[in-house]
Amino acid sequence: MLIFDKNSCKREADMFKALGHPTRLWIVKQLADGQEHCVCEFVEAVGVQFATISQHLTILRQTGILTCEKRGQSVFYRLSCPCILDTLECLANGNAK
Amino acid sequence: MLIFDKNSCKREADMFKALGHPTRLWIVKQLADGQEHCVCEFVEAVGVQFATISQHLTILRQTGILTCEKRGQSVFYRLSCPCILDTLECLANGNAK
């Protein structure tokens, strides 16, 4: 018999949700090589308002997917844990319809 | 220099989005052992309207995560590809904050 416990899925679901937006997923992929990039690079590439990118980055930071560091006037983002890449790879390899 | 191509991320992002809801993620996990379950089992466990579960299942079906088969009056759902589990495991293992 199946028993649903919402809490047990909430945090994980939030991580999936964070990755469930084209711009955010793309950002994560850009950081896949372990390198860091600054906010302005993303803004330039995506072609959307600074505020919008900043909000996407906040979501990725809050779910623990990214971390950031401020140096000078710029903020640099990186994957907080490279293992997120395994997840991406799993999905990319296995589940193309 | 980074270049954003939205289309390249759209389908993958949709899969993440589908998994980005507690109820849907839970359903996928219940199917993780490869067994199939019928809709009414999910309804009973989650404690939500039949229509609501049906809608969640539709989303999971449309993204290709689940497939279903009708037998008699019941509809049975299963993972369309067990490899989705690797993805779940990757996330569960690696990225707990």
Added chain:
DNA sequence: ATGTTATATTGCTAAATAACAAAAAAAGAC
């Protein structure tokens, strides 16, 4: 045929999300 059971679909409303514009903060240059 009618009745019943299991799912799906449609219409509706409330809540969440995405994007922008404008204002606020933080750091460096002067």
Added chain:
DNA sequence: GTCTTTTTTTGTTATTTAGCAATATAACAT
């Protein structure tokens, strides 16, 4: 100190999503 640059935060609005209720569909029982 003021000015500029980079980023975040705070409205605001349009779109999307989540859930329910009601209706429709499909299969079986009678």
